[in-house]
Amino acid sequence: MSASGGHTARIGVVVFPGINTDHDTARAISTFADAEPVWLWHKDTDLRGVEAIVIPGGFSYGDYLRCGAIARFSPIMGAIADFAAAGGLIMGICNGFQILTEAHLLPGALIRNIGLKFVCRYVDLRVENAGTPFTQTAEPGDVLRVVVKHNEGNYRVDPETLAAMRANGQVVLRYCEPDGTERDDCSPNGALDGIAGVCNADFNVFGLMPHPENSVEPGLAGGTDGRVFFQSILNEVRDMAAAR
Amino acid sequence: MHVRVYVTPKHGILDPQGVAVERSLPALGFDGVSGVRVGKFIELQIDLADGTPADQARSEIDEMCRKLLANPIIEDYTFTVDQA
Incomplete structure (x- = not known):
């Protein structure tokens, strides 16, 4: 039970060798009063009763072969696939997104x-679908600034x-200008259609290249726009718990 | 047996490295070059039990390619096999 007496959501943070934003992600989760991070190691096959999972960014297995290609075969990925199939919420950030595409839990590839350059900068993201479990605390068309x-x-x-993804609303985030308009060069990486984040067809698996976990604390340089994703997940987890 | 696997960006998929290489060649005086694709070359040795049929070996290599060595969403692959 949290200090507020409500439900404390157990949010799994998966650690593969070479992941480097695991602690950022766990800290981001800790900034919410009704959530606690739960470490999941790549060799685990038990998910320790978590209610949602975040796969953080970094360079799992040194990005060898292709980003996420080796992590996909880690022991924990079987349990994660089962969790996804049962409707569990999974958010993959950056390398986590790449791992989820390699595991075929999300469409496409990165x-x-x-x-041909590593990009490290702020981007503006337009919320294309605010009806997903990962964006439900945003409004459609909101512009979020994260790195x-x-x-x-x-x-x-x-x-x-x-075409199917667009029709279903699975294109959740697209790169845009600060005022929400589009220009050809607002994507930092050349992504098709300026796509920054997508959901699977069942809307319980979400991947995005930007890092919301670095924009959660007031008073720090990153702003707080990243809180939307974590708050949305927590609301969904609370609703799922209430429905049980 | 000795296997050589060639992985290339799928046709129709943008290949930023290939484009960069293609644009560099004319600067060196190599004109008329097109269709540059930058991929991967993977070599491996497989020890099979005596009497394993060749087509079974090939289908196993094909599975390796599909599951790990290449990502069929963005990459094509071919391989050659030497009985050595």
Whole structure:
């Protein structure tokens, strides 16, 4: 029970060798009074009763072969696939997004940035779908400012799948200008259609290249726009717990 | 057996490295080059039980390619096999 006497959500943070924003992610979760981070190690096969999972960013297995390709075969990924199949909420950030595409839990793939350079800067993101469990505390069209830091964030998917994703509302976040308008060059990586974040068809798995965990604390330079994603997950977890 | 696997960006998928290389070549005086794709070359050795049929070996290598060595969403692959 949290200090407020309500439900304390247990949010799993998955650690693969080479992941480097695991502590940022756990700290971000800790800034919410009704949530606690639960460490999950890549060799675990038991999810320790978590109610949602965040796969943080970094360089799992050194990005060898392809980003996320080796992590996908870690022992914990079987349990994560089962968790997803049962409707559990999973958010993959950056390398976590890449891992989820490699595991076929999200459509598409992420390739080298179009400029062949690692990009590390603020981006503005437009919320295209505010009806998902990961964005439900935002309004459609909200512009969120968070950082990206990646070398392979160029989202690619075949045209038929993209058409279906658009029709379903699975394109959740797109890069935009600070005022929410689009220009050809507002994507930092050349992503198809300026896509920054997508959901699966069941809307319980979400991946995004930007790092919301670095924009959660008032008074720090990163702002607080990243709280939307964590707050949305916590609201969903609370509703799921109430429904049980 | 000795296996050589070639992984290339799928046709129709943007290849930022290939584009960069293609643009660099004319600067060095190599004109008329097009269709540059930058991929990966993976070599591996497989020890099979005596009498394993060749087509079974090939289907196993194909599975390796599909599951790990290449990502079929963005990459094509081919491989060659030497009985050495």
